Amino acid sequence: MTKHARQYGPLASIIATALLAGAATPALAAGVTAGTLIENTATANFEEAGTPRSVDSNTVIVRVDELLDVTVTSLDTGPISTTRSDAVLTFEVTNPGNGPEAFLLTPEAAVAGNDFDVTIRGVAIDSNGNGTYDEGVDQILTGPLTTPVLAPDARVTVFVLVTVPQTAADGQTSNVQLTAAAATGNGAPGTTFAGQGQGGGDAVVGSTGALADARGRLNSAVASVQLVKSVALRDPFGGTSAVPGSVATFTIEARVSGSGSVANLVVTDAIPAGTTYVPGTLALDAGTLTDAADADAGTASDASGISVTLGSTAAGTNRSVTFDVQIDQ
Amino acid sequence: MKTVTTFLLACAAAVSLTAPIVPLAAQNAAPAVSVDGDIKSEKTVPDANGKTSVELVDPASFLPGDRLIFGQNYANTSAEVVTNFTITNPLPEAVRLAPDADPALEVSVDGGKTWGKLSALSVTASDGTTRSATHADVTHVRWVLATIAPGTSGRVAFPVIIR
Numbered sequence: 001m002t003k004h005a006r007q008y009g010p011l012a013s014i015i016a017t018a019l020l021a022g023a024a025t026p027a028l029a030a031g032v033t034a035g036t037l038i039e040n041t042a043t044a045n046f047e048e049a050g051t052p053r054s055v056d057s058n059t060v061i062v063r064v065d066e067l068l069d070v071t072v073t074s075l076d077t078g079p080i081s082t083t084r085s086d087a088v089l090t091f092e093v094t095n096p097g098n099g100p101e102a103f104l105l106t107p108e109a110a111v112a113g114n115d116f117d118v119t120i121r122g123v124a125i126d127s128n129g130n131g132t133y134d135e136g137v138d139q140i141l142t143g144p145l146t147t148p149v150l151a152p153d154a155r156v157t158v159f160v161l162v163t164v165p166q167t168a169a170d171g172q173t174s175n176v177q178l179t180a181a182a183a184t185g186n187g188a189p190g191t192t193f194a195g196q197g198q199g200g201g202d203a204v205v206g207s208t209g210a211l212a213d214a215r216g217r218l219n220s221a222v223a224s225v226q227l228v229k230s231v232a233l234r235d236p237f238g239g240t241s242a243v244p245g246s247v248a249t250f251t252i253e254a255r256v257s258g259s260g261s262v263a264n265l266v267v268t269d270a271i272p273a274g275t276t277y278v279p280g281t282l283a284l285d286a287g288t289l290t291d292a293a294d295a296d297a298g299t300a301s302d303a304s305g306i307s308v309t310l311g312s313t314a315a316g317t318n319r320s321v322t323f324d325v326q327i328d329q
Numbered sequence: 330m331k332t333v334t335t336f337l338l339a340c341a342a343a344v345s346l347t348a349p350i351v352p353l354a355a356q357n358a359a360p361a362v363s364v365d366g367d368i369k370s371e372k373t374v375p376d377a378n379g380k381t382s383v384e385l386v387d388p389a390s391f392l393p394g395d396r397l398i399f400g401q402n403y404a405n406t407s408a409e410v411v412t413n414f415t416i417t418n419p420l421p422e423a424v425r426l427a428p429d430a431d432p433a434l435e436v437s438v439d440g441g442k443t444w445g446k447l448s449a450l451s452v453t454a455s456d457g458t459t460r461s462a463t464h465a466d467v468t469h470v471r472w473v474l475a476t477i478a479p480g481t482s483g484r485v486a487f488p489v490i491i492r
Binding site: 046048049055056062063065067192 | 360361362363364365366367368388389390391392393394397399401403407409411412413414415416417418419421423424477491492
C-alpha cells in the first residue's frame with residue numbers, strides 16, 4: 001500500500017496542477033485582471049525516520065490591485081475642413097488598465113493658439129460602433145460626461161459635436177481638446193486610492209496619470225463673394241459723355257474667393273432711374289441671355305431690373321454679368 | 330484507476346485510519362518539518378555607510394509588472410534528522426518567474442513532470458516544434474536538500490513578476 005501512495009502522489013499533484021490551469025487568467029496587454037487572487041502554497045516532501053511525509057505550507061493570498069490608466073487619440077485623419085456650421089470631431093478613449101473603469105470626459109474649445117473657438121454642442125458615444133456620428137442614434141451624454149465602463153483593453157469612440165462661429169474666416173484653424181480621466185481618480189503615477197480597486201484591492205495610478213488628452217483640428221473653409229460693378233459710356237457722338245442717348249454698359253463681376261463654394265448665388269441689379277434697359281443686352285461671361293424668364297439663367301426688364309442665377313459656385317470662380325442701359329432723352 | 334486515485338486522495342485528506350499508507354504512529358504525529366510561506370517585495374535602502382542594502386518589505390501594491398519574492402521558511406522542529414527534503418512550489422497562474430531568478434534554480438515547465446535548470450529545458454508547441462524554455466514557461470520550482478538537522482531552519486525564495 002505504501003507503494004501505491006508513492007505511485008499516486010505525483011499523479012495527484014499533476015491533477016491539481018491541471019485544475020489550476022483550468023482557471024486561467026485572461027492574457028491581456030494590461031496584465032492580470034484587478035481583483036485576481038494570487039494564492040501561493042508550497043509542499044514539502046521528506047523522510048522522517050525512513051517514513052515519507054508530506055506537509056503543505058500555509059497559503060499566502062494577495063489580491064491584484066487595479067491599475068488606473070487611460071489614453072485618448074484623435075481618430076480624424078487630418079484637420080476637418082468645415083464651413084460656418086456644425087462639425088464633428090472623433091476621438092478614441094482606451095482603457096489600458098487591468099480593471100473595468102469608466103472615464104470622465106471634458107471637451108475644451110478654448111485651446112491656446114486658436115484663431116477662433118468653436119461652440120461645443122455636446123459629446124456623444126458611438127453607440128452603434130460604426131465610427132461615424134449618427135444623429136439620433138449615437139447617445140449624446142448628459143450630466144457628468146462619462147464613458148460606459150470599459151473592460152481592460154477596451155476602447156470606445158467619442159464624438160465631440162461643435163458649431164463653427166460666424167466669425168471664423170477662411171483658412172483659420174481651431175483645436176478642440178478632449179480630456180479623459182479615470183472615474184476612480186487620477187494623479188501622479190503611484191497615487192493610491194485605498195480599497196477602491198476593482199475586486200476590493202487598491203486602485204493605483206499608472207504611468208499615464210490616469211488622465212490623458214488629445215486634440216482634433218478644424219480648418220475653416222469659407223467661400224466669400226465680392227461683386228465689382230463698373231460702367232462704360234458711349235455717347236451718340238462717339239465719345240464717353242453721359243448725355244441723353246448715351247448707352248451705359250454695366251459689368252458686374254462676381255468673384256468667389258476662399259475655400260469651398262457658395263450655394264444659390266444670384267446676381268441682381270436695378271435699372272438706374274433716368275435710364276432704360278436696352279432689350280437683349282443681358283449677357284453672362286459674354287454669352288447672351290434672353291430677357292424672358294425661361295430656361296436660361298437670366299431675366300431682365302425695365303421694371304424689375306436684371307437677375308442672373310449662378311447657383312453653386314466654387315471658390316476661385318469669376319463670373320461676369322453685363323447689360324446695357326440708355327440714358328433717357 | 331482514476332476512481333482509486335480519488336479515493337486514496339480523499340482518504341489522505343481525511344487522514345483516514347482505514348488507509349494504512351504509513352504506520353499509524355507516524356501518520357498521527359505532527360510532521361517534523363513546518364513550512365511557512367510569505368510574499369514580500371524587495372526595497373533598496375541606503376545604509377549608514379552610504380551604500381545600499383536590500384530589505385524585504387510587505388509589498389505596497391500588487392500590480393501587473395510588479396516584482397515579488399515568494400519565500401518559504403522551513404524548520405525541523407523535531408529531534409530527528411529529516412532526509413530527502415524537497416519543497417515544491419507551483420507558480421500561481423497570475424505570476425511568471427522573474428528573469429533575474431537564480432539560473433541554478435531547479436524548475437519544471439511541464440507541470441512538475443520533468444525538472445532541471447531552465448537553460449536545459451525546452452517547450453514543445455502544439456505543431457510539434459520545440460524551443461528553449463523561458464522564464465514565463467516555468468510552472469513549478471523546487472529545492473532538494475539531503476538532510477535537515479534537528480532544530481535547524483532555513484529559507485528558500487524566488488522572484489516572480491505579476492503577469
